[in-house]
Amino acid sequence: MKKINIGGVPEHFNLAWYLTLKNGEYKEENINLRWHDYYGGTGAMCKALRNKEIDLAVILTEGIIKDIIDGNPSKIVQTFVQTPLVWGIHVAANSSFKSIEDIKGTRAAISRYGSGSHLMAYINAENHNWDLKTDLNFEVIKDLDGAVKGLTEGVADYFMWEKFTTKPLVDDGTFRRIGDCPTPWPCFVIAAREEFIENNPEELKAILDIINNTTLDFKDIPSIDKTIANRYEQQLEDVQEWLSITEWSQHLIDKDTVMKTQKELFALDIIPEIAKYEDLVFKV
Missing domain, CATH: 3.40.190.10 (Periplasmic binding protein-like II)
Incomplete structure (x- = not known):
């Protein structure tokens, strides 16, 4: 059984990963997928990818694009959440x-x-x-x-x-x-280390197939709003509002979105250059 490490924030967006892990779906494909919570968010996951502590990350689009341009040897393999992230200013x-x-x-x-x-x-x-x-x-x-x-x-x-x-x-x-x-773009993508992509193409495809199968019908899971409210200690009405404005994706982020995101980051002087689409993504 191949051990594969994945990182993400311990938030409601990632409940689908918890459910598929709990159901043992990766083990059926001979994959020992180990989830790691990153309370420090995207910056901490970028560092973990670079250090080979994780093979995959469910990560903010703008953060991983910036870090790949800065030399992180990883690629975006799929959009995970299609809708924008609503950041509260506190x-x-x-x-x-x-x-x-x-x-x-x-x-x-x-x-x-x-x-x-x-x-x-x-x-x-x-x-x-x-x-x-x-x-x-x-x-x-x-x-x-x-x-x-x-x-x-x-x-x-x-x-x-x-x-x-x-x-x-x-x-x-x-x-x-x-x-x-x-955010002016889809909020979460799945990124993988280039070395991992090269050496584990079948496992990568199997992992994406499993998670996509769950996110496709995520909102139809019985009492999913109550499950989220209980697990993440949130008010039921807040969870219902969040579910109503959130859409998952099962596809690779498109070129127009990547270029739009980069143009915004470049204009803000967050990235030094605009990279080619092919340098940032990998189609599984």
Whole structure:
């Protein structure tokens, strides 16, 4: 049985992986797929791919595109979630900041440089016509727990994270959400190390076939809203809203989307060049 390591954030988007693992579907294909939670998000997974700690990652589109251009020897093999990610813009509950204009020029808490929370701070700044050189400041806080500590203790001023994941922290009075910022592209892709793709083409195809079979009918799983609410400690109505706006994908990200994403990142000076589509993706 071949051992294969995959990483992802421990969030509701990835429940389909948990279900297929629980059902032993990969073992039926002689694959010992081991899931690893990355609380530090995309930046931590990019590092893990580079260090060969994981073979596959369910990762933010903009983050992996940037890291491949920066030398990560990996490729995008499929889109995982087709719809945008809605990032909530959060401040500490007792903060004096009431609007997005209030946080202009203050300190954004980010999990690490090159992470989604870092890149989306630029997208938010651009959306509001801020000066990207003077109106953006960063404080590295590693993960969501670090953000809670950082905002509460005044080390940083605002924090961007997927809004349904942070909703319990808004509900319990830790954070206050002052705005939203959707990604201008499909949010999650599946990336694989080039060496892994080359040496394990059959296993890679089998893994994608299994997960795609589950995501295709994910919303039709009986009581899936209750399962998500219980597992991720979320309000049922929030889960139902999230399900209503989320679509999974079973296809490779298309050239137009990759180029649009790169143009946005290049304009923000996040990537130094626009790469060829073929250098970023691999069709299984």
